[in-house]
Amino acid sequence: MSLTAFLHSRYGRGFASRTEIEAHHAAAFRRFRAQVMPRSPFYRGMAELPLEDLPRMDKARLMANFSAINTCGIDHDTAMRTAIRAETGRDFRPLIGEVSVGLSTGTSGQRGLFLATPRERRLWAAIMLGRYWPELWRRQRVAFFMRADNALYRSLSNALVRFEFFDLLLPFEEHLSALAGLNPSVLIAPARILAMLAERQVAGRISLSPRRVISVAETLSPDDAALIGQAFRIRVDQVYQATEGVLAMTCRAGNLHLNERWLRIDRDVIDRATGAFCPVIHDFTRESLPILNHRLDDVLIPDPDPCPCGCASQRIARIEGREDDILWWASAAGPRMVTSEAIRTAIACLPQPLRDYRVIQRGRGLHIWLDDAASGADTALGASLAGLARQMGCQLPELAFHRGLPPESDAKRRRIRVEPDAIAPR
Template sequence: MGRLRILREFTAVRWFRPLRTRRAVERRQRRLLAAHLRFLRRRSPYFRDQLRSRSFVELPFMDKSLMMERFDEISTVGIAKEDALALALANERAREFDADLGSHSVGLSSGTSGHRGLFVVSAAERDAWVGTVLARTLPRGALLGHRIALFLRADNTLYESVGSRVVSFRYFDVFADMADNLARLRDYRPTILVAPPSVLRLIARAVDAGELELRPRKVYSVAEVLELADEQRIVRSLKQDRLHQLYQCTEGFLAHTCEQGVIHLNEDNILVEREMLDDVRFTPIVTDLRRRAQPIVRYRLGDVLRECSDPCPCGSALTAIERIEGREGDTLVLRGQDGRSIPVFADVITRALLYAEGFDEYRIRQIGDAQLEIALDRLDDGSVGSVRSEVHALLDRLGCERPEISFVEYVNDGSAKLRRVVQEWGERRW
């Protein structure tokens, strides 16, 4: 069943959904939205109630805290937050992601609004996701024989379901020892490499140092915002014409780069409203028109997008984006117990804080060789102790010396662009 659904989505995205005009895009969106709202009225208690007195454009914006507060009523599959959370935490702790809730996958997300989010994805949605990723990443006219290496924050079975005789897929855990990952990568010789920019940077460095020989046909940056300097370095070291991007977060698969290397919104499946910040930059308000188990409707994302002024030469009518300015964070560099410098990715440390309790907002700054400053919006003994022990557990696991940690009051500076993890000390030395 799964493979059929993957194939159906793959062919639809690849060949049957060209959407060459804005009118065609909007017609499809209207049709999907009408069907989606009918479904939500039937199946989601929260939306049934909201839609009684409001039209779609009057629905309140969603964010992570609303999602967590009203989780049980928003869900259309009757999954309770407590059950999903318990399972997701257990999975995350064990670093195994094969336990599911019925036919649904659950997972935790870190992020910028509130510190812990929870997502639920049905088997059908998972298959559609895989089909779309394959359709977007496999090169035109050359489908067979590809080996796809996918480095991701371990999330759940969502990321493990690709794999067949025609296309092979291997999953690499960003949390695992990087030397092991590089060794596995050497054996696997991927033709397509998909990884967060912080990991691509490490791979580029290993290639430059002659520790790894790798010549993928396509390289995708995923999950974190890509800095220009990193992009140039990665392109050069991995001998690419360009670096591609999949703009993916818990709230969905939002954008991809076309053959021209331009980022396009996935408007065949999502509706993007805009909260304008100036003439060209906007915060996206996203409605996933097909995601049903856990509806994402008028969900306000933290990232900042900048639209292209000219239409893309590829001819797609999907909105072209100049840049995604994110809110992720820097990589900390800590001293290893053996004296080496050890990179601690923003992503890894924000995920470690998923286990900590008692606060909502935080920011971590590296202010010295072995000094961290952590700002929390609630500074009681419980939250401080909980954060300290999770940070220690993570750093012990990574083989880092424990740094000195000072705790301060979290102050919201109101900036649109917020980095949770900030490296303010010295150069990147790894």
């Protein structure tokens, strides 16, 4: 394991200032330009360019140029075949040479390939173990729910860890007895799975007592964080990780910080009022498949306050979800961003109790399902949203209230979302 990364992650206080972060980035990218870019046919001639002048990438462009970008000489089709074979056979050690290959669908549903060298796997393990290990001297039992296992995650297994993988493609209920048998001390899963486990825990179907609960790979809504925290009587930590890299992590104080130790993260600001931005990332730890000037479509809301933990890495108030899921309401000055947080607050402040809800923007209308709500909830929420629109100087969309919940699969359990045919301004 990479000892320095481990110690940094476990005991490091983090960066003391923005100046220190910039100096760290300058040194890291000097090394990256000298040692990594020349090994990539795509980037070989660009090592002198400022990072922001490199070709702007996204998942589609990265995949289209995969063969030329990676530094391992791995051809796209070979990698894809290897990854698909591993997925369909549920054999999770897909390696080309010593490079592991993984497949991700990501939130956008587009298939992405990723690579990890042994060094990258060790680095990932070091930071995870360092940051989130409950007690180093005790053997830990880790339950890890993932869509597919991968050598990346296997690198966590050693004498100190009993590591059990739970395949998300198998029926969820089938995992419950194995999970109870393991009684994990560390529970790692995507947010929606943690929420489903929390519901079972509350209902008395399982009785787990994890020392750490870590939400990975997708955004954790405040509703789900509260539900999970109450069910397991522990704070939920969050590792916000895309295929493209580990973007942010919860600190000891429980706040999300950008992972500026590994990445330089520029901002494509989409809303001035909140500072909401889509991250444009440059990762100097990824040597197999360089990720440079790469725009993600997740929307992050920065938190300008310094964190009590003392780390100067940018604090993130929350991850708002995908850019496609932001609500935009019309105003005289053009469309204004309405965050799902604002809607959530309006619902949380209702005097009437309700069991659950969904809010879906469809075309120019806002469809609202209030499940098992006391009478008067529609009127109260309508008034509250009208107040929100007035406060923001926007026009309130047409509201349509429904009973119960819309039919949906568990995969789509986001409470507030926008459908593709909704107005997409900007």
